[in-house]
Amino acid sequence: MKALETKSLTKHFGGLAVLQDISMTVEVGERRAIIGPNGAGKTTFFNTISGVIKPNAGEIFVFGDKVTQLPPFRRARLGLARTFQQNNLFVNLSLLDNINLAMPPNQAKMTPRDFLDNWGWWDKSTIPVKEFSYGEQRQVELLLALAQSPRLLLLDEPTAGMSSVETNKITTMIRNLSREITVLIIEHDMDVVFDFADRITVLNYGRVLFEGAKDEVRSDERVKEVYLGSVD
């Protein structure tokens, strides 16, 4: 069984083909990075997997279940969790209330308090999230997804706009995640990508330009051209 499988996923916005024939499989426990230039369709890819938008064609399977037509909340209940490129939190609510909303009541492995304690956030639990710094909110973005006890986790640029100290906090968090969780990460920071990922998929103009182990990506000429070239 694969953690995630897409078959010929296609999405158009009007005349704009944002995803074209994307077929991808991700193994259970794998760390997969999705990279590509701005507007390549990375976030749209996550949106179709999580169900925020419906694809025009193609199929999506999560742990063997066909989810193509399921609403987002049903996919979440299959163990799919995601973070958002732009923070999407309950900013007027306390951190604890945020976590309460993320933890399924009957199947949670631990209490919200234990969860926050574990991650070293309990002392801030009563503070409304809007009073946190941007970097802290970015971490809460990740905490919310983790509180769902996901089996498949989609991270959309978790370190975007953060200082290097804050980036380190996030990368430490995700590096230490259990291998029971399969992780897909969209990330522009190549150090993070090469440090964290097992395999890398490069999207360009809505197509898979390349997919392979990270060393193969490093040496691939086409990838260097469209993406890495501008980073080095």
Place this chain on the structure above:
Amino acid sequence: MHRMLTKYPIWGGLLLLALFILPLLLSPYGLSLLTQVLIFGLFAMSLDLLMGYTGLVSFNHATYFGVGAYTVAILAGLGLNNFWLSLVLGISIPVLLALLLGLLVLRSSGPYFLMITLAFGQMIFALAWRWRTITGGDDGLAGIPRPDLGLPMSMWKAQNFYYLVLVFFAFACLILWKFIHSRLGKAIVGVRESETRMQALGHNTWGLKYLSYIVAGGFAGLAGVFYVYFNGFISPQELNWTMSGQVILMVIIGGAGTLFGPVVGAGMIIILQNLISSHTERWPISMGIIFILCVMYLRDGVVGSALKLRKKGRGNL
């Protein structure tokens, strides 16, 4: 935050005590005003569940209030004056209507939700206007007697009727308070804060909004039941958008998302209405000015602003 929350019900308890003693001190006119404040306070609280807690500004809440009232009036016209029957039907018919309309209006959100609810509200208003045989058309239905509870106390006596309303008001406050602080209630606030995130977290947000819509409709119906008993008369005006607009104003003035704030808002509007006289041309202008002042200086309403002043903002459940 938590301290305030544990104190809030204590304040509520004190307020209820005051409401219990007040009739002994008030003139008949004052008592009549206070009865209306409770009825409209209940109506406004039910709307706050939608506006303040769910983030849905519904512009046809008067529909449920009016349908609850019409149900009692029509039953009375058929000679059915049993209070409990009227009560049950006066709540369940608005609830059934909300079950149906909810399916239609909850497809949209934001300004579209406001507009589509307004459209459905006016459709039902027009229906009440036209359907003379049932509703009496623009003449309305008159002569609705006070409820008969089968108790040795007459509800024609203003004080007795007031206490009856107070009992149901207090009961409704308790249920709404419990609901808002239940797991479901907190999830409903989550929908207000971010619907997309709630979906991503596995919540059926449509179902949560639907539930909130139905509960709000039921409590508005309850307010309508007491309104028609109080007034003895119902006309399509009670279903009109002006009524919906007025209860929106009560919520805004009192403070959306504070539950009891709208009761204060209802009190302020009803007292002002009686000072200025709602049948003069000055009334709509006065309402407009109040609304503008509120938007400019009291964004969170009277109660909301007071709570914020204490540095314990709303939304911390």
